[in-house]
Amino acid sequence: MNILTVSFLLFLLGLLVLYFLVPKRFQWWVLLAFSLGFYALGGLLNLPWILLTALSTWAAARFMQRSAREEKDFLAARKGELSKEERSARKARGKRTRRRAMVLCLVLNVGILCAFKYVHFLLAQANAVAGLFGGEIRDSIHWIVPLGISFYTFQTVGYLCDVYWGKAEAEQNPLRLLLFTSFFPQITQGPISAWNQLSGELFAPHSLDADGFLLGAQRMLWGFFKKMVVANLLAGYVQDVFANYSVYTGLSVFLGALCYSAQIYADFSGYMDIMCGLCQILGIRLTENFERPYFSKSIAEYWRRWHISLGVWFKNYVYYPIAMAKWNQRLGKTAKRRLGKAFGSYLPATVALVVTWLATGLWHGASWGYIAWGGVNGLFIIFSMWMEGPYDRWKKRLKIREEAWLWRAFQVGRTFLLVTFIKVLPEVGSLKDGLGLWKQIFTNHSLPHSLGELLPFVGTYRELGAVLLGIGLMLLVSLLQRKGSVRGLMRRRLPFLVRIGIFVLLFFLILYFGVPASGNLGGFMYAEF
């Protein structure tokens, strides 16, 4: 179901009415029914896959917990009877059984994800190899990728790992886990939530709260504005630039790349605002996914502020397990002995980062462009990590003060430009196109002679005005957010009628600019992942 439609608003109205009318112990049932309904409206064929993932994860988690409990009871009952070796053997056997269950479940669900997402990519690579020997492998697979598979698979993998590590209790009710998996506000674009955090919100009783309702509704309107006006208008410009970068001047292409940075932020954070606002109305707190990412001072910091839940997931379930793995620690010790202390101490983290970032790239898309994108991000982070010492020495020597606003401005500007350049790499088309766009920016130095030449991708100046207004408002909100909640600030400083006026203005801007811009460009970008 497209959330930029009147049907979705009616769907929400039905949810709100029912949610607050039913007895509180049935509220999560309402959420489950609406989540499955939302999912089914995207195609009934989607349903079996999400059900399979949810139920297999539930069964595996229950099995692991039961196995752990039985082992604990067994060992407690025979405390004085078993020798130390027997106890260790019993524990090792139990751990092996639980690990097998977890691996089986992971292989099943991650396998389903890989099959749907990567089959075409793998077939294309196999075809390329076969082509070297004069052969051909035809790709005649026409599977429809289940809605939100990347997000809900990662969410269930996180839950399974948490149960295995003893960080979370296995849920007894499979329907509750199904709600956790299929909760519709986060199914298509996240955030990827941890069981301990989200379950506490989903299954707690919620009453209608005026502040929650109003602040949530305001946040939703703001999200619709960002998506429909800013992101969708910019999408037209960006598509034009990406299609015609070879004929535009380097400066125009660079401006197009900046438009892309603004577009993807407005698109993704707009969706988050809509869904977080909706959850706020329901009394549910969703994990925040953005924290003013374009104000980051380094690539590493950027990834702690952009798509926060994905970064946390990769950190907890890929980076740390690899970094702390015994084989990696042994590798570090060997490197320390042979290549020096610095090398040895950074190597385990470097290995973990390489794997994490290649996996992150692959998660975003099945193409060499995305793999390169992930690799470049990882390279910058690894480089920064290795150069931390020298950087500190150079800053001391040059007497650069970290808190000086000029230095911070430089860091923020540098990071924004780096992030922009990395972002466009997989988005233009192929990796070759991405590199071609970079080349155009750096080698085409023709100066445009008019505004039309500088901005050949702009339709009407009225629309450009709306885009600039939108970006200006987003910037203002970001700056104000340093001091706290903007809506709270508005409530304290602005009269009631002025606040109403601001939201009425947003409504008509959405109507006038956003509705036509959402015609062919209505989909959300991160829903493709």
Add this chain to the structure above:
Amino acid sequence: MRNFKKILKSVGAFLLAVCLLSAFFIACYLKGENFHYQDAREREALAGQVNFLSAGASYTLFGIRPDILDARMGVKSYNLAGTLLTLRGRYVLLEQELARNPVETVVLEVSPDTLLRQREEEGPKGDLPMLGRIERGSVRWRYFREAFSPAEWPEVYYDMTSKGIESALRLVTGSYRQENDIMRAGYYVNTKPDCEIPAADESAFHIQSLPEQVVEENVAWLEKTVELCQSWGAEVWLITVPQTEYYNNAYVNLDYYQQWFTEFAASHSLRYYNFNLAKDKLSLLPDQGCFYDDTHLNTRGGEVFTEMLAEVLENDRNGVDNSQRFYGSYEELTQMTVEWN
């Protein structure tokens, strides 16, 4: 309860502000200088003078030049056509104009589209402009109730409000009363450059076919429209505005509709002229130079076609037989003009 009151106060204030502003914008649209309202103003100014009307969809909007008809035939004509104008819309406009003008002639444009269009699939695009073209509030309200389903009301709201915002902006910039120069007695002056029209060659010959099942609702509206015109004493002609040779050659079963309209005209004592079958159409209206796209005439094409139309109508009036001027069917046209057939 306090929670609910607080929500009600804020949401109520928001909705009230939105309603008031929407009403203002819609009022600007209905009273302002917009594309459709200019048409309504112009018709109102000419009320009592018009004796020749043409009605149809975009083929007619771009195809029939009232100024040429006026000069050639000594009439006072108006082109009621509109893009995607539905048969209901044509009926309502004719009903209004027949009541206030001494109309002697009505030219109704028909084509396979006329009979095939399905309102549920097409959506409200063809009916939306009617809300601007109808001046009387009661007639407009009745049209809104009858033509739009509740599911379409958000689109109607969006259309009127966004057009109203444009009118309000013109109010602010002082261009509120400027006339647009793209409409002349209902005829639309197309200033866009012509599209590239594919060659009408063997590769594009008889490659498509139209469904051969007319929509009964459309037939009912067509009959109702003819009866309306005849009840006011107007003489009714059915015409098909010419399309490109490329388009006509592409479809294998245009004769199904040719026959349908011929029989319909005969059963209602009307004359029907399909200008795609005019023997001089290919020489007078070549695809390149006279057409904007494969189905619409451009400005030059409209000029030439209106001259052809005026000549045919004058011949009819003077008792001159027009039948020799036209082929009897698309099959005959193809035999006579298509080399590889």
